[in-house]
Amino acid sequence: MVARVNDLSTEAKRDRLEDLAPEELAEIEAEDEEDEHDLPDLPNVDDYDEVRMRAAPNPNGPWHIGHARMPAVIGTYKERYDGSFVVRFDDTDPETKRPDLDAYDAILDDIDYLGFEPDDVIVASDRLETYYEHARDLIDAGGAYTCSCSGETFSELKNSGEACPHREKDPETIREEFEAMVDGEYDSGEMVLRVRTDIEHKNPALRDWVAFRMIDTPHPREEAAEYRCWPMLDFQSGVDDHLTGVTHIIRGIDLQDSAKRQRFVYDYFDWEYPEVIHWGHVQVDAYDVKLSTSTLKEKIEAGDLDGWDDPRAPTLKSLRRRGIRGEAVVEALIGLGTSTSNVDLSMSSIYAANRELVDDDAERYFLVRDGERFDVEGGPDAGHPPIHPDHEDRGERTIPAAGGVVLEPGDVPAAGERVWLKGYACVRRERDGASAIGADSETLVATDDDIDVVRDGDVDVVHWAPAEDNIDVQMRTPDGDVTGVAEPDFAETTVDDVVQFERVGFARVDEHGSEESVVYWTHP
């Protein structure tokens, strides 16, 4: 019987089911029609009035490509669920993760580039009093104690599951010592406030973790410079997530234990812990430079990179300068999903998304790199290729040929061979000896071939530029700078235009200087 059912085709089974249980069939087919999202649905959305998320960057520099994943994803979820998100700068370590004062605005600028706008922006170092208040409440609830063990001593005790003597201090002392911490009466390392969790918890990472510690170095922000007692991420972040109404937390797998740690605090306060999603790390191919803000900062300071927007840097500022739209970056990052495994992002997926966005508007020009000069005889004075092959109404360009042309070395035909100068005509390279003056006087002679020679595959079409009255161009790319000359009409482009240098690739016009023009290579 079962075998007979198995032998039925899908169609047949469907028909049979329709007879037997039409309502169940409807249900099954409804499931199939669920619209497809690139991102998985967030968990338990219906349990909340509004989906609220947060991005919690450490303001230590402008963002690299990997950082864009957070705003890309939560911004997309915000749109899907009509939710909101807050940007919270977690700048609670003035020493080892010392904030960079320029980074706050730089990061907001990067989010703007990606096309998203945070509903709120808050800064943790503005909120110390709030954290202190909650610490006091936690102490009163018996959930924290001051501890003067050295890190090493406590670590040993903790690893063997033993409490330190400070754990059973009387509440009065704990309160006094914590106030002394707040008042800055201890030096770095002398005293911490620990959350009382479970000293025998099977996961050593969760045992009585530090909530506050002393830091001697003043915070770079003036508003926070007087504070010496600073909360650790797990405490600060946990409190803020609750206070700002965050319903869905998305963060890296490196913080997998954070939720478990923070739950102890939430339990003391009788708060509901938000939904949590952990995702893996992102690596990006095509760059020599590591995806690390501190590494980038070092390279810039050492002069290996010209700045955060150097085309060789895997930063958002760099992509922006290259003419890649934030939208394309978002699209590629969304495609990575939110899985817990580490992922590699191919730049080609960003390029593919961007090409689709810019191709229609990108005017076509010729750029010849490392050009070889030729005289042209027998043809018209100029060539007239279209500005855009799909839009004749945009007109055509004018490229003078009478004064000679330059070709890329790879496009130079062998003596006696033909090549089609795009928008101009078919030319044949003279054989050696036709002129006695030498290499500089090599000549291309226009033939009367019509375009059929190209259609038949006998002659290659190449791009070219005039040998005189051309425009010097420096093109900056992730692999270094290249130079070349562009046709005269290229001067009519304006800064920020993304153009396509035919057979070379897309580029963003960065500057038209008196000596030369500078463009940034976008992608093939």
Next chain:
RNA sequence: GCUCCGUUGGUGUAGUCCGGCCAAUCAUCUUGCCCUCUCACGGCAAGGACCAGGGUUCGAAUCCCUGACGGAGCACCA
């Protein structure tokens, strides 16, 4: 050492919760063809994956076990 987590084509992803419609989706990628006065755009086609081994079952990418590989945490960093 202790504790978590993961493993689908070159890359990413869907499917895994609730086993059958999955000889496995979509995108990117690579190759070929068509279009084309670009190696762009567009069109067509092809290529390429369920980590391994056991088990449960009529049936396993999906459930269970073991192993391998990879990642993360055990910080007075974020």
